Amino acid sequence: MLRLTKKADYGLMALKYLAEHPETPALSAKDVADAYGIPAQLLAKILQRLTKTGLLRSHAGMNGGYALARDPRQISAFEVIRAIDGPLFITSCTKGTKACELTPSCTIKEPLARVNETIAGVLKSISIQDLAEQEHAAGKAREAHGLVALTP
Amino acid sequence: MLRLTKKADYGLMALKYLAEHPETPALSAKDVADAYGIPAQLLAKILQRLTKTGLLRSHAGMNGGYALARDPRQISAFEVIRAIDGPLFITSCTKGTKACELTPSCTIKEPLARVNETIAGVLKSISIQDLAEQEHAAGKAREAHGLVALTP
DNA sequence: GAAAGCCCGACAGAATCGGTCGTATACTAA
DNA sequence: TTAGTATACGACCGATTCTGTCGGGCTTTC
Numbered sequence: 001m002l003r004l005t006k007k008a009d010y011g012l013m014a015l016k017y018l019a020e021h022p023e024t025p026a027l028s029a030k031d032v033a034d035a036y037g038i039p040a041q042l043l044a045k046i047l048q049r050l051t052k053t054g055l056l057r058s059h060a061g062m063n064g065g066y067a068l069a070r071d072p073r074q075i076s077a078f079e080v081i082r083a084i085d086g087p088l089f090i091t092s093c094t095k096g097t098k099a100c101e102l103t104p105s106c107t108i109k110e111p112l113a114r115v116n117e118t119i120a121g122v123l124k125s126i127s128i129q130d131l132a133e134q135e136h137a138a139g140k141a142r143e144a145h146g147l148v149a150l151t152p
Numbered sequence: 153m154l155r156l157t158k159k160a161d162y163g164l165m166a167l168k169y170l171a172e173h174p175e176t177p178a179l180s181a182k183d184v185a186d187a188y189g190i191p192a193q194l195l196a197k198i199l200q201r202l203t204k205t206g207l208l209r210s211h212a213g214m215n216g217g218y219a220l221a222r223d224p225r226q227i228s229a230f231e232v233i234r235a236i237d238g239p240l241f242i243t244s245c246t247k248g249t250k251a252c253e254l255t256p257s258c259t260i261k262e263p264l265a266r267v268n269e270t271i272a273g274v275l276k277s278i279s280i281q282d283l284a285e286q287e288h289a290a291g292k293a294r295e296a297h298g299l300v301a302l303t304p
Numbered sequence: 305g306a307a308a309g310c311c312c313g314a315c316a317g318a319a320t321c322g323g324t325c326g327t328a329t330a331c332t333a334a
Numbered sequence: 335t336t337a338g339t340a341t342a343c344g345a346c347c348g349a350t351t352c353t354g355t356c357g358g359g360c361t362t363t364c
Contacts, residue, residue: 310361317352319350320352330339331338332338
């Protein structure tokens with residue numbers, strides 16, 4: 001449980017791949033899809049979504065494709081996941097603006113909202129760059145705790 | 153995304169309810185279901201599952217029902233969620249023992265496994281008792297970061 | 305103008321989730 | 335002993351979500 005969707009995985013993998021190839025001006029959806037064995041059309045839609053949210057820049061035509069809109073250090077895993085999977089809610093009762101209408105006495109979700117914030121904080125602290133150099137990611141994740149702990 | 157299932161929510165709510173009524177020897181599934189407006193039969197199945205994993209003790213017959221098997225301080229949210237929703241995996245590629253067979257080059261999941269551990273750590277640090285006294289839960293969650301940070 | 309690529313909506317198959325039903329079993333009380 | 339209460343468990347179905355595909359349209363480069 002608590003699983004990311006495959007789409008989010010694909011998106012993270014694609015951004016990581018782009019970060020690993022900074023020399024090329026743009027990579028097509030098919031290029032990335034072939035590199036990982038991901039369905040090309042599905043990845044295309046994911047990349048389009050990431051483009052619409054401003055994480056990628058797209059370029060049509062020959063030798064077109066996608067490129068990171070920002071430095072990979074400035075793109076967090078959280079942004080990618082939210083762009084693809086939508087807002088992050090650990091509690092199934094909170095859906096967007098309206099809360100737990102079925103169970104008004106659901107006092108569970110208040111403490112779980114803290115957990116939610118923590119998870120979001122950890123994901124925010126991990127950048128695409130970290131994924132590209134995976135050795136450092138563990139350290140980053142550890143640092144994150146301190147940071148998150150300061151924001152109650 | 154990253155949502156708990158409703159069953160897990162129900163389970164947490166039920167355990168919290170049991171923790172709030174330590175004086176009664178046992179509460180039936182229906183009692184708890186009525187208190188929160190949860191479908192009684194569904195909650196019954198959830199509580200049966202929690203019984204099988206050793207978090208609850210059940211007693212059939214008149215005045216029977218369920219009771220916490222341990223002190224509410226000794227039952228973590230993590231245990232409850234895992235009992236109901238199964239093992240916690242943030243990456244959709246890792247399913248139990250076998251890893252990412254489709255994409256052997258999926259280097260994404262290694263750093264995300266750290267995130268996974270962090271989330272598990274936070275959930276482990278929150279007890280049913282904390283849920284019952286929700287004011288304190290926030291503080292507990294904050295402490296958790298330090299603890300988790302020490303276990304790379 | 306043709307090929308390579310992005311853009312986008314619709315849709316179908318699959319998996320999971322939420323919830324119900326029926327039945328069997330265990331325990332208590334009268 | 336019998337009736338009533340409650341758990342235990344498996345089968346099942348409708349709904350939702352996820353994954354992936356198809357088709358057509360638009361943009362840029364050669």
